[in-house]
Amino acid sequence: MSFALPDLPYAYDALQPYMSKETLEFHHDKHHQAYVTNGNNLLKGTEWEGKSLTKIVKGSYGKNAGLFNNAGQHYNHVHFWQWMKRGGGGGSKIPGKLDAKIKSDLGGFDKFRADFVQAGLTQFGSGWCWLAAKDGKLSIMKSPNGENPLVHGAQPLLGCDVWEHSYYIDYRNARQKYLEAFVDNLVNWDYVAAMAEGAV
Numbered sequence: 001m002s003f004a005l006p007d008l009p010y011a012y013d014a015l016q017p018y019m020s021k022e023t024l025e026f027h028h029d030k031h032h033q034a035y036v037t038n039g040n041n042l043l044k045g046t047e048w049e050g051k052s053l054t055k056i057v058k059g060s061y062g063k064n065a066g067l068f069n070n071a072g073q074h075y076n077h078v079h080f081w082q083w084m085k086r087g088g089g090g091g092s093k094i095p096g097k098l099d100a101k102i103k104s105d106l107g108g109f110d111k112f113r114a115d116f117v118q119a120g121l122t123q124f125g126s127g128w129c130w131l132a133a134k135d136g137k138l139s140i141m142k143s144p145n146g147e148n149p150l151v152h153g154a155q156p157l158l159g160c161d162v163w164e165h166s167y168y169i170d171y172r173n174a175r176q177k178y179l180e181a182f183v184d185n186l187v188n189w190d191y192v193a194a195m196a197e198g199a200v
């Protein structure tokens with residue numbers, strides 16, 4: 001199996017004003033495409049050729065940095081597009097079972113929001129902040145570059161891209177404003193809940 005760039009699950013202007021058409025054109029068509037192209041070139045002839053994306057990400061971590069960086073970013077972006085939708089975000093649209101877990105494991109939506117934004121804000125340089133499940137419990141994580149919770153024994157449920165290419169056109173250096181807009185207006189909680197099924 002080789003990597004392929006998925007279409008966005010919405011129009012390029014669907015997430016405005018929180019994420020612009022221009023940002024999605026660069027981020028999806030240029031940045032994600034580059035991870036797909038480079039990942040496919042680096043996958044050729046390796047022991048991971050033909051394996052699932054999850055197996056490639058986990059297997060190449062710490063063993064083949066070039067392949068891992070591109071495969072990890074491919075995995076992260078495949079889900080990142082799905083983790084957003086027009087009219088998403090906020091704490092009132094979280095499906096019941098996941099909402100209950102956020103209350104019991106993380107202290108409720110407001111605490112989740114504050115901790116998730118803080119994780120993204122304190123990720124030094126490029127990377128991601130996460131809502132993840134580990135051993136049936138939710139946690140907030142952050143990771144550098146193309147890393148994600150999969151390589152730390154956890155299941156990603158929601159991730160926000162804090163590479164500058166994800167927010168600089170729309171927010172310049174105001175990473176906190178971008179993170180808050182993501183949580184308040186963009187998160188597709190139904191997709192998060194779908195990823196959580198079986199993980200929590």
Ligand code: MN3
Pocket residue numbers: 027031077161163165166
């Ligand atoms: Mn990105």
